[in-house]
Every structure is written in C-alpha cells, then in structure tokens.
C-alpha cells in the first residue's frame with residue numbers, strides 16, 4: 623500500500639500544525655479571560671459571543687492536535703503568546719481578536735501552500751479552516767463598524 627502521506631514534508635507540516643495548535647489554545651484562554659471583563663447593559667450577548675469564540679478555538683485546537691498525532695508526531699503543550707493590554711472595552715477586544723485571528727489565518731494559509739496537491743485530507747482541512755477564519759474575521763469587522771457605516775473596518779483602518 624502506498625504510504626498515506628508520502629508527498630508531504632512531514633516536519634514542516636507538523637511544525638505548522640503545532641503553531642496552529644498553540645495559537646488556538648491561546649485563543650481559548652484569551653476569549654475566556656475577556657468574557658469575565660464585560661460589564662454594562664449588553665453584557666449577556668457579548669459574554670455569550672466570547673464564550674462561543676473560546677469554544678470554537680478549543681475545537682480548532684483539538685482538530686490540529688488530532689492531525690498531529692495522525693501524522694505520528696507529538697503535540698505541543700505550549701500555548702501561543704498572550705498579551706494583556708488591560709484594555710477591556712469591547713472595541714479593543716474586537717481589534718485584538720481581529721489581529722490574533724489574522725495570525726492563525728496566516729498559519730492556515732501557509733499550511734495550505736505546504737499540502738496543496740499533496741494530501742487531499744490536509745488540503746481539505748486547511749481550506750475549511752481558512753473559510754471559517756475568514757468568515758469569522760468578516761463578522762468581527764462588521765462588529766467594529768459604526769451603525770449605519772457600510773465600509774469595512776479594515777479598509778477604513780488601512781486608508
């Protein structure tokens with residue numbers, strides 16, 4: 623039988639998956655931390671949104687970890703960098719979320735480039751994650767716009 627993953631550079635792929643795992647685990651901690659610090663009228667939906675993000679990051683971390691062991695490698699027990707800006711207004715939390723999720727997205731894109739045309743399973747995984755992270759970034763971008771403003775937040779920040 624042909625080796626399942628003969629065409630991929632296993633060290634490179636496992637390295638990227640481990641960085642993804644660390645980044646997603648940092649997301650679990652970050653979103654959970656922020657969820658404790660929401661006060662005011664709109665606390666309930668925002669806390670619930672932040673907890674959903676923590677759960678989604680955990681799911682993403684678990685998916686990356688399962689692929690690492692599928693490849694016969696050892697999953698990292700480190701977590702990615704955590705920055706506490708001590709700015710807990712929702713705008714700052716959203717902007718930081720957009721920035722750190724952007725780092726995870728960049729890792730998934732690197733992974734896609736490393737496996738494209740070489741492993742259908744890993745390629746499918748990377749594409750799904752890019753889809754999900756870009757959708758998420760788009761959602762956060764909408765939350766950063768002022769009501770009535772149509773232009774994307776990221777575009778107005780660039781100009």
Ligand SMILES: [Fe+2]
Pocket residue numbers: 646678679682726755
């Ligand atoms: Fe994620």
